[in-house]
Amino acid sequence: MSVNETNSNQSPDARVTARLADWIVSVSGEDIPPVVRREGLRTFVNWTGCAVGGARHETVDCAIAATLPFSGKPTSTVLGRGERVDALHAAFLNGISSHVLDFDDTHLKTIIHPAGPVASALLALAETRPMSGSDLLNALIVGVEVECRIGNSVYPDHYDRGWHITGTAGVFGAAAAVGKAIGLSVQQMRWALGIAASQSAGLREMFGTMTKSFHPGRAAQNGAFAALLAEANFDSSEQAIEASRGFANVMSDKQDYSEIVSDLGIRWEAGLNSYKPFACGIVIHPTIDGCLQLRDEIGDRVNHISSVKLKTHPLVLELTGKKTPATGLEGKFSIYHAAACALLRGDGAPTAFTDEVVNLAKIVELRDKVSALTNPDCHEASVDIDIVFDDGSQISKHVERTIGSSDVPLSDEQINQKFTTQAALVIGDEATTKLLACCWGLESLADAAGIAVVSVPKDNAPTKAN
Amino acid sequence: MSVNETNSNQSPDARVTARLADWIVSVSGEDIPPVVRREGLRTFVNWTGCAVGGARHETVDCAIAATLPFSGKPTSTVLGRGERVDALHAAFLNGISSHVLDFDDTHLKTIIHPAGPVASALLALAETRPMSGSDLLNALIVGVEVECRIGNSVYPDHYDRGWHITGTAGVFGAAAAVGKAIGLSVQQMRWALGIAASQSAGLREMFGTMTKSFHPGRAAQNGAFAALLAEANFDSSEQAIEASRGFANVMSDKQDYSEIVSDLGIRWEAGLNSYKPFACGIVIHPTIDGCLQLRDEIGDRVNHISSVKLKTHPLVLELTGKKTPATGLEGKFSIYHAAACALLRGDGAPTAFTDEVVNLAKIVELRDKVSALTNPDCHEASVDIDIVFDDGSQISKHVERTIGSSDVPLSDEQINQKFTTQAALVIGDEATTKLLACCWGLESLADAAGIAVVSVPKDNAPTKAN
Numbered sequence: 001m002s003v004n005e006t007n008s009n010q011s012p013d014a015r016v017t018a019r020l021a022d023w024i025v026s027v028s029g030e031d032i033p034p035v036v037r038r039e040g041l042r043t044f045v046n047w048t049g050c051a052v053g054g055a056r057h058e059t060v061d062c063a064i065a066a067t068l069p070f071s072g073k074p075t076s077t078v079l080g081r082g083e084r085v086d087a088l089h090a091a092f093l094n095g096i097s098s099h100v101l102d103f104d105d106t107h108l109k110t111i112i113h114p115a116g117p118v119a120s121a122l123l124a125l126a127e128t129r130p131m132s133g134s135d136l137l138n139a140l141i142v143g144v145e146v147e148c149r150i151g152n153s154v155y156p157d158h159y160d161r162g163w164h165i166t167g168t169a170g171v172f173g174a175a176a177a178v179g180k181a182i183g184l185s186v187q188q189m190r191w192a193l194g195i196a197a198s199q200s201a202g203l204r205e206m207f208g209t210m211t212k213s214f215h216p217g218r219a220a221q222n223g224a225f226a227a228l229l230a231e232a233n234f235d236s237s238e239q240a241i242e243a244s245r246g247f248a249n250v251m252s253d254k255q256d257y258s259e260i261v262s263d264l265g266i267r268w269e270a271g272l273n274s275y276k277p278f279a280c281g282i283v284i285h286p287t288i289d290g291c292l293q294l295r296d297e298i299g300d301r302v303n304h305i306s307s308v309k310l311k312t313h314p315l316v317l318e319l320t321g322k323k324t325p326a327t328g329l330e331g332k333f334s335i336y337h338a339a340a341c342a343l344l345r346g347d348g349a350p351t352a353f354t355d356e357v358v359n360l361a362k363i364v365e366l367r368d369k370v371s372a373l374t375n376p377d378c379h380e381a382s383v384d385i386d387i388v389f390d391d392g393s394q395i396s397k398h399v400e401r402t403i404g405s406s407d408v409p410l411s412d413e414q415i416n417q418k419f420t421t422q423a424a425l426v427i428g429d430e431a432t433t434k435l436l437a438c439c440w441g442l443e444s445l446a447d448a449a450g451i452a453v454v455s456v457p458k459d460n461a462p463t464k465a466n
Numbered sequence: 467m468s469v470n471e472t473n474s475n476q477s478p479d480a481r482v483t484a485r486l487a488d489w490i491v492s493v494s495g496e497d498i499p500p501v502v503r504r505e506g507l508r509t510f511v512n513w514t515g516c517a518v519g520g521a522r523h524e525t526v527d528c529a530i531a532a533t534l535p536f537s538g539k540p541t542s543t544v545l546g547r548g549e550r551v552d553a554l555h556a557a558f559l560n561g562i563s564s565h566v567l568d569f570d571d572t573h574l575k576t577i578i579h580p581a582g583p584v585a586s587a588l589l590a591l592a593e594t595r596p597m598s599g600s601d602l603l604n605a606l607i608v609g610v611e612v613e614c615r616i617g618n619s620v621y622p623d624h625y626d627r628g629w630h631i632t633g634t635a636g637v638f639g640a641a642a643a644v645g646k647a648i649g650l651s652v653q654q655m656r657w658a659l660g661i662a663a664s665q666s667a668g669l670r671e672m673f674g675t676m677t678k679s680f681h682p683g684r685a686a687q688n689g690a691f692a693a694l695l696a697e698a699n700f701d702s703s704e705q706a707i708e709a710s711r712g713f714a715n716v717m718s719d720k721q722d723y724s725e726i727v728s729d730l731g732i733r734w735e736a737g738l739n740s741y742k743p744f745a746c747g748i749v750i751h752p753t754i755d756g757c758l759q760l761r762d763e764i765g766d767r768v769n770h771i772s773s774v775k776l777k778t779h780p781l782v783l784e785l786t787g788k789k790t791p792a793t794g795l796e797g798k799f800s801i802y803h804a805a806a807c808a809l810l811r812g813d814g815a816p817t818a819f820t821d822e823v824v825n826l827a828k829i830v831e832l833r834d835k836v837s838a839l840t841n842p843d844c845h846e847a848s849v850d851i852d853i854v855f856d857d858g859s860q861i862s863k864h865v866e867r868t869i870g871s872s873d874v875p876l877s878d879e880q881i882n883q884k885f886t887t888q889a890a891l892v893i894g895d896e897a898t899t900k901l902l903a904c905c906w907g908l909e910s911l912a913d914a915a916g917i918a919v920v921s922v923p924k925d926n927a928p929t930k931a932n
Contacts, residue, residue: 059700066691069552070539087536089536161716162710164664194675198630198667198668203706203711203712205660206664209660210700211661211701211702218664229532232528234529234532235677237669237677239671240672245628245671247669250627250628250669
């Protein structure tokens with residue numbers, strides 16, 4: 001396997017992996033436009049909050065139990081917890097925790113959740129292979145760019161076929177990011193993408209089980225390992241993406257390689273990332289958004305509601321039509337609970353979907369007053385809400401595009417609120433405030449590993465959260 | 467995810483994973499027929515020899531360099547070497563070394579190399595989770611059975627599409643074997659197969675690179691980890707193989723589930739394993755077989771050969787037609803070198819394919835006297851060899867089916883010779899003799915881990931081999 005830059009017998013498609021690797025190695029921080037850089041920072045802040053927020057989930061507990069007996073030198077932090085493990089296992093565990101609440105980020109064109117595989121790999125490695133915050137951010141943006149471009153090249157067929165694209169594309173993102181951070185040569189970067197391709201995996205059948213969040217965790221770990229193997233000159237194919245028996249042909253009927261190699265450094269997929277405002281099925285989001293706005297407008301009258309009528313996209317009732325949820329998890333699939341909880345408690349965060357809250361008498365009482373009709377003409381990101389009060393007065397709200405959709409991105413302040421709400425439950429207010437400030441200051445850190453350390457509160461005995 | 471044994475709404479295909487898991491958990495050593503048990507032992511012996519034989523390959527060196535910084539408690543042995551690493555990394559490294567010489571075992575119906583993923587996982591784990599030799603053998607046979615049945619269900623489409631089936635099916639075998647060895651419940655075994663399914667990976671594009679042998683290594687490691695996660699109650703789909711977005715539908719156009727669930731415990735795929743007699747492309751095997759027989763018949767006359775004429779299957783020249791190989795690796799693709807080396811040195815082992823041997827004057831001289839013609843009617847496992855001596859006398863040999871093919875399986879003695887030839891190069895004669903005896907005595911071992919320990923010679927400074 002030797003680098004051959006100028007083989008004129010190759011078709012343009014024959015150098016997809018090579019051209020991508022060349023770009024990954026050559027791109028510098030200055031090549032990243034400020035607006036993309038800023039989105040990268042928002043991606044990092046949001047990811048850190050989600051990783052801490054999910055850190056005490058049962059899924060992470062089980063994964064840690066299986067992992068600890070095999071962990072190497074404890075260089076790296078399980079975010080928001082006390083355990084330290086080797087960097088590859090930390091990448092795995094933080095990738096799980098950042099996705100387990102279904103509350104992370106979304107590249108809307110491919111439904112990839114980009115940060116989990118990439119940021120989890122980078123921060124874990126930063127604790128043993130020091131890198132500045134600025135270098136970590138550069139590598140994060142490059143990794144996200146790579147996974148989303150590879151995702152674009154095969155989406156939607158690849159996803160429709162049943163691949164969990166966050167796992168299958170994510171492993172390339174992690175390999176690219178870690179490879180960038182540790183300074184692989186062009187030759188090694190091509191191998192890293194090849195070794196990543198041979199670990200591209202994750203089935204949609206796993207949705208609804210712990211194995212769903214396993215996918216970004218394993219993608220982070222496997223992608224990082226691909227880069228480390230390549231660094232040790234473990235070789236691989238240099239056409240792993242485009243070869244006839246490579247990633248795109250084997251795992252998809254669609255292959256659009258221009259999505260991968262065209263306008264590299266000009267068109268930035270990493271600038272298109274979005275952040276989930278609520279910790280539940282995305283089809284409920286317009287209703288929560290509207291109810292939160294109404295809550296502000298009606299004040300104490302929330303205690304005198306006679307009925308709440310929703311007109312929604314048909315998919316909403318198909319996916320989230322549970323009338324009488326009994327558990328927090330079921331609450332994530334009940335538009336009625338979500339509406340009542342948003343109105344009464346102003347909450348769409350993980351705290352809104354606990355066993356306790358789902359069974360509160362006041363919530364149940366209002367939930368039973370909520371009804372929903374579907375309207376085929378309703379956009380998925382829209383809803384109409386009509387509230388009638390006990391005195392017969394009414395108020396209505398039309399949500400044209402919900403917060404968190406591409407038209408209404410979360411503001412920095414909203415990202416902060418999301419971060420604080422979930423992280424404080426796990427590591428407390430003080431540590432949360434400090435961590436959040438630390439995340440926004442990523443680029444000023446001489447040693448990015450500081451972020452991981454700050455995520456663990458001093459007393460090391462965080463509150464148990466759902 | 468709860469176990470539901472009697473859901474009558476499910477079609478027969480809806481319980482493939484569950485039925486397979488039930489069988490894995492319930493099958494006992496007494497259920498395995500003696501002939502299958504014996505084949506399992508031969509599989510183990512052959513695998514150990516290959517793992518030791520490949521242990522000093524550059525591929526293993528690179529993998530170890532990348533792995534050591536992340537290894538956990540050094541419980542487990544890299545076979546044939548001095549390093550000790552955690553069990554999951556040992557599974558990975560031994561899986562690589564057992565396959566890297568392309569000299570291991572083959573389930574001919576699917577071209578799966580069954581032992582690499584399964585035995586590598588089991589023996590590494592046995593060093594930290596003690597198991598008897600008999601229990602290890604039971605688990606090995608069960609694991610091989612599972613991977614070959616799953617392979618059968620999707621072969622050939624799955625393989626033709628570009629999946630390296632030793633990796634994709636192997637991960638199920640490793641999960642089943644380790645799950646059996648550590649005593650998973652039925653519920654946990656179903657999850658283990660699910661977590662395995664979400665790690666099923668490996669592309670044929672990697673053939674010819676180090677990433678080829680990476681596949682069985684990673685399958686061993688990932689399958690073992692799947693079982694360990696399930697043991698920690700990390701849950702997963704219970705229909706991972708047969709679901710619409712599960713393994714078989716996503717990764718193949720062919721799904722024949724009867725291959726997986728029919729006649730479990732009656733029809734044994736694990737009894738069909740075969741062992742490669744020579745360390746090179748399988749199409750050369752008939753020629754080496756015939757030349758070895760002729761060498762015995764002609765004695766000293768081998769030094770007075772005027773010409774060697776081969777009539778072979780057309781594929782032989784297409785794949786292995788190198789007239790003047792210059793390196794050991796090229797020698798593996800030269801029917802001329804292979805014939806000369808078999809005649810002069812009686813060798814088709816890894817020692818026949820070193821840089822030194824390929825360039826020996828006597829070998830080159832005879833190699834140049836070898837010619838080959840193709841015959842479309844010739845079976846792939848056949849060859850005709852005509853030798854003319856300097857005095858004009860002749861001798862001919864027709865090989866109807868080469869050794870190592872399903873019709874002419876390797877005898878125990880031939881497995882021993884194969885083992886000895888390759889292992890002695892790495893760990894020396896004394897350790898090889900001891901290890902071989904230890905392997906055949908597997909069933910009598912109270913602690914199977916002894917095998918791994920014996921594979922490392924006392925001086926811990928093995929000879930460097932190609």
